[in-house]
Amino acid sequence: MTSYIKIPSHLTPSDPQGSELLARERSKATFDVNELTLALYGSEELSRFKKILKILESDPILDKSNIYYMGRTELFKYALRKDKRIIQLAATHKWNVDEFKIASRLVDMSGPYSIHQSMFLPTILGQGTEEQKRKFLNPAIRHEIIGCYAQTELGHGSNVQGLETTSTYIPETDEFEIHTPHLTAAKWWAGGLGRTANHSVVMARLITNGQDKGPHPFIVQIRDLTTHEPLPGITIGDIGPKFGFNTTDNGFMLFDHVRIPRFNMLSKFSKVTKGTGEYKNPPNEKLSYGTMVFVRSVIIFNAGLALARAATISVRYSAVRRQFVDKENPMILPNGQVVETAVLDYTMQQYRLFPVIAQAYAIYFTGEIITNLYKQYIDQSSRGDFSLLADLHASTSGLKSLTSDIAVDSIEDCRRSCGGHGYSNFSGFTRFYQDYLPNTTWEGDNYILTQQTARYIIHSKQQSEEFSLRSNESPTIFYMLRYLSNPSQKCTVISPSDFKNPEVQLAIYGYRAAYLIARAVDQIDNHKKSWNSMLVEINRISRAHCQYILVHNFILTLQPQTSDSMNEKRRILHNSPSLKTVLTSVCNLFALHTMEKNLSEFLESGYLSPKQSEMLRVQISESLNEIRPNAVALVDAFYLPDYLLNSALGRYDGKVYETMIEWASKEPLNGITLDINPYSEKLFRNDVKAKI
Numbered sequence: 275m276t277s278y279i280k281i282p283s284h285l286t287p288s289d290p291q292g293s294e295l296l297a298r299e300r301s302k303a304t305f306d307v308n309e310l311t312l313a314l315y316g317s318e319e320l321s322r323f324k325k326i327l328k329i330l331e332s333d334p335i336l337d338k339s340n341i342y343y344m345g346r347t348e349l350f351k352y353a354l355r356k357d358k359r360i361i362q363l364a365a366t367h368k369w370n371v372d373e374f375k376i377a378s379r380l381v382d383m384s385g386p387y388s389i390h391q392s393m394f395l396p397t398i399l400g401q402g403t404e405e406q407k408r409k410f411l412n413p414a415i416r417h418e419i420i421g422c423y424a425q426t427e428l429g430h431g432s433n434v435q436g437l438e439t440t441s442t443y444i445p446e447t448d449e450f451e452i453h454t455p456h457l458t459a460a461k462w463w464a465g466g467l468g469r470t471a472n473h474s475v476v477m478a479r480l481i482t483n484g485q486d487k488g489p490h491p492f493i494v495q496i497r498d499l500t501t502h503e504p505l506p507g508i509t510i511g512d513i514g515p516k517f518g519f520n521t522t523d524n525g526f527m528l529f530d531h532v533r534i535p536r537f538n539m540l541s542k543f544s545k546v547t548k549g550t551g552e553y554k555n556p557p558n559e560k561l562s563y564g565t566m567v568f569v570r571s572v573i574i575f576n577a578g579l580a581l582a583r584a585a586t587i588s589v590r591y592s593a594v595r596r597q598f599v600d601k602e603n604p605m606i607l608p609n610g611q612v613v614e615t616a617v618l619d620y621t622m623q624q625y626r627l628f629p630v631i632a633q634a635y636a637i638y639f640t641g642e643i644i645t646n647l648y649k650q651y652i653d654q655s656s657r658g659d660f661s662l663l664a665d666l667h668a669s670t671s672g673l674k675s676l677t678s679d680i681a682v683d684s685i686e687d688c689r690r691s692c693g694g695h696g697y698s699n700f701s702g703f704t705r706f707y708q709d710y711l712p713n714t715t716w717e718g719d720n721y722i723l724t725q726q727t728a729r730y731i732i733h734s735k736q737q738s739e740e741f742s743l744r745s746n747e748s749p750t751i752f753y754m755l756r757y758l759s760n761p762s763q764k765c766t767v768i769s770p771s772d773f774k775n776p777e778v779q780l781a782i783y784g785y786r787a788a789y790l791i792a793r794a795v796d797q798i799d800n801h802k803k804s805w806n807s808m809l810v811e812i813n814r815i816s817r818a819h820c821q822y823i824l825v826h827n828f829i830l831t832l833q834p835q836t837s838d839s840m841n842e843k844r845r846i847l848h849n850s851p852s853l854k855t856v857l858t859s860v861c862n863l864f865a866l867h868t869m870e871k872n873l874s875e876f877l878e879s880g881y882l883s884p885k886q887s888e889m890l891r892v893q894i895s896e897s898l899n900e901i902r903p904n905a906v907a908l909v910d911a912f913y914l915p916d917y918l919l920n921s922a923l924g925r926y927d928g929k930v931y932e933t934m935i936e937w938a939s940k941e942p943l944n945g946i947t948l949d950i951n952p953y954s955e956k957l958f959r960n961d962v963k964a965k966i
C-alpha cells in the first residue's frame with residue numbers, strides 16, 4: 275500500500291519497547307500457553323486452523339491492509355471479491371464445511387454470500403425433503419445458485435406470526451402464488467438480497483383451501499440466472515447504508531402475484547397435497563422456525579470468540595501502554611531504570627479487563643456445550659424424537675440474548691480501555707464493534723427472546739407436580755427443584771475465600787434464580803398480574819437462569835470426568851494441574867464478578883447478606899491478583915492471529931507505536947493537495963503528492 279508521508283526511520287519508541295514488555299509478561303505465566311490453546315481447539319482443529327491461516331495470509335486478494343481507508347461501495351466490492359476468493363480456495367484445497375467456516379472466521383468480514391452460507395443452506399438442509407435437497411441444496415453448495423433468507427418485513431420482524439406476505443395454493447396449476455398485499459409486507463433486511471442473491475427462502479403465510487396456516491418457508495427464484503435482473507413481478511433493491519455490516523447488501527423485495535411450483539414449499543415437516551390442497555400438520559408447530567434455533571446456537575459460540583478478540587487487543591495494548599510512575603510501586607527495569615507504569619498494572623484497568631477474559635472463557639465453554647446439545651437434538655429429531663426442542667429453544671433464546679449483550683458491552687468497555695487510540699480504526703475495534711452490534715437484534719431482539727426463556731421456566735414452575743418429571747427432559751432447569759424445595763436457606767460463606775467453592779457459587783446463583791421465578795409466579799397466579807406488567811421481572815428471570823447456566827457449565831468443564839466421556843480437549847485440561855489452577859481462577863472471577871454486577875438481586879433474595887457482599891468484593895480483588903501474571907498468556911491462548919485482529923494495538927509483537935504511524939502515513943487524505951484559501955473557488959486539486 276502507498277505511503278503518503280515519509281516517516282524518519284531512525285526514530286524508535288522510547289524504552290522499554292512493546293516487544294520487550296510483552297515478552298516480560300509472557301515469561302511470568304504460570305502455565306503453558308500452547309497447552310491451553312490445544313485444550314481450547316484440539317490438535318486437529320488447531321492444525322487445520324494454522325494451515326488455512328497460512329493460505330489466507332499470503333493471498334493478495336485477501337490482504338486487509340487497505341480496508342480501513344475504504345468507503346461503502348469500495349468495501350462492498352472488496353467483500354464480494356473476498357467471498358469469491360474463499361469459495362475458489364475452498365475448491366482448490368478441498369475444504370470441508372468446518373474448514374470453510376475457519377476461513378470465513380479468519381477473513382472476518384460479512385459479505386454478499388454470508389447469509390447464503392449461514393441461513394440459506396441450513397434452511398434447505400433442515401427443512402427440505404431429500405428430493406428438494408437434490409434440487410436446491412446441491413447446486414447451492416456448489417454456489418451455482420446463491421440464496422438469502424427473507425423472513426423479516428418492513429412492518430414485522432419479531433412477531434413472526436404477524437408476517438403478511440402470502441403464499442396461496444392454486445390447485446388448478448399446482449402452484450403457489452407469492453404476494454405482497456401491503457407496503458408493510460415488503461421483505462426487508464435480508465442479507466445478500468440487495469444485489470447478489472438469485473434465490474431466496476421466503477417465509478410467507480400458507481393459504482390453502484381458504485385457510486391460513488401461518489408462516490412457512492418457500493424457495494423462490496428471484497433473479498434471472500443469466501441477466502441477474504429480478505424476475506417478472508419481483509421488485510428488489512438494497513436497503514441503504516447502515517450502522518455497520520455495510521459489506522453485506524441487505525435488501526428489500528416486493529412480490530406481485532408471483533407463481534412458484536408446489537414443489538418449492540420446503541416440506542420436510544408439513545405438506546400440501548397436490549390438487550386437493552390438503553394440509554399435513556408438522557409433528558411440532560415450530561419446526562419451520564428451526565433455522566433460527568440453529569443460528570442462535572452459533573451466535574452463543576461466536577460471542578465467546580468476539581470477547582476473546584476484544585480482550586486480546588485490550589490486554590496486550592494495556593501491557594505495552596505506560597502512563598505515570600506509580601510512586602508507591604514503581605515499575606523498575608532489570609537495568610534499574612524506573613519507568614512509567616504499564617496501564618495493566620492499575621487495579622481499575624484490571625477490574626475492567628480481566629472479567630472480559632473470564633467472560634470469553636465462560637461463554638466459549640457454554641458455546642461448546644450448546645453446540646453439542648444442538649447436535650444431539652438434530653440426531654434425535656432425525657428419528658422423529660422432538661422432545662429436546664422446547665428446552666433447546668428456551669436455552670438458546672436466553673443464552674443468545676445474554677451472551678451477545680455481554681459481548682457488545684464488553685467490546686465497548688475494551689475499546690474505551692484503550693484510551694484515545696481505541697477510537698482510531700487502527701485499534702481494530704471500529705468495524706468489529708459495528709458489525710458485531712446487530713447480534714443483539716437479529717435472530718430475535720434480545721429483550722423479546724428473554725420472554726421465551728422465562729415463559730418456559732415459569733410454566734415449568736406452575737406445573738410443579740410434574741416438574742420433577744419434566745426436569746429429566748429439561749437438562750437446563752433441573753437445578754431449580756433443589757432451591758425451590760428449601761426457600762429459607764442462607765448462604766454459608768463466612769470468609770472471602772469461601773466464595774471460591776463451586777458448590778457455594780452454584781447455590782447462590784440457584785437461589786437467586788429460584789427466588790425470582792417463585793416471586794413472578796406468585797404475582798401472575800395470585801395477584802393476577804398481566805404478562806406485560808411483568809416484563810422487567812421476566813427479563814431478570816431469563817438472565818438469572820442463563821447466568822446460572824454459564825457458571826454451571828464452566829464449573830462442570832473444570833470438574834474431573836470419567837475418562838470415557840472426556841474428549842481430547844478435556845483430557846489435556848485435566849492432565850495439567852497448572853491449566854486447571856489458572857482456569858479455576860478465571861472461573862471464580864467470572865462467577866464472582868457477574869454476581870457483583872447483579873448484587874441487588876442476590877441481596878434481595880435474602881440468601882446473601884450485606885456482610886457477605888463485602889467479602890465478595892474482597893475475593894474479587896483477590897481473583898484479579900491471581901490472574902494478573904497470566905493476563906497476557908490467557909489472551910495469547912485464544913490464538914487469534916494478527917491477520918484476524920488487524921489491530922495496531924493488539925499485535926502479538928507489541929509494536930504498537932511503529933504500526934500506528936506507519937498506518938497513518940497511508941491515509942489517502944495525506945496524499946491530497948488542498949487549496950485552503952477560503953476565497954479560492956477551487957476546493958481540491960486531485961493531483962496526488964509524489965508517492966514514496
Ligand SMILES: CC/C=C\C/C=C\C/C=C\C/C=C\C/C=C\C/C=C\C=C\C(=O)SCCNC(=O)CCNC(=O)[C@H](O)C(C)(C)COP(=O)(O)OP(=O)(O)OC[C@H]1O[C@@H](n2cnc3c(N)ncnc32)[C@H](O)[C@@H]1OP(=O)(O)O
Nearest residue numbers: 391392395425431432433434435560563572667716717718
Ligand atoms: C451448511 C452450513 C455452512 C456454513 C455455515 C456457515 C456459518 C455458520 C452459521 C451462522 C453464523 C452466525 C451468525 C450470523 C448469521 C446470521 C445473522 C445474519 C442475519 C440475520 C438474519 C435474521 O435475523 S433472520 C430473521 C430472524 N427473526 C427472528 O429471529 C424473529 C424473532 N421472533 C421469533 O422467533 C418468534 O416469533 C418469537 C419466539 C418471538 C415468538 O414466537 P411465536 O410463535 O410468534 O409466538 P409464541 O406464542 O411466543 O410461541 C408459541 C410457542 O412456540 C414456541 N417457539 C417459538 N419459537 C420457537 C422456535 N424457534 N423453536 C421452538 N419453539 C418455538 C414458544 O416457546 C411457544 O411454546 P409454548 O409451549 O409456550 O406454546
Ligand SMILES: Cc1cc2nc3c(=O)[nH]c(=O)nc-3n(C[C@H](O)[C@H](O)[C@H](O)COP(=O)(O)OP(=O)(O)OC[C@H]3O[C@@H](n4cnc5c(N)ncnc54)[C@H](O)[C@@H]3O)c2cc1C
Nearest residue numbers: 423424425426430431432463464465712715716717718721
Ligand atoms: C444487520 C441486520 C441483518 C439482518 N438480516 C436479516 C436477514 O437476513 N433476514 C431476515 O429475515 N431478517 C434479517 N434481519 C432482521 C432482524 O431479524 C429483525 O430486525 C429482528 O428480528 C428484530 O425485529 P424487528 O426489527 O421487527 O424489531 P421490533 O420487534 O419492531 O422491535 C422494536 C422494539 O420493540 C420491542 N418489542 C417488540 N415487541 C415486543 C414485545 N412483545 N415485548 C416487549 N418488547 C417488544 C423490542 O424489544 C424493540 O426494543 C436483520 C437485521 C439486521 C439489523
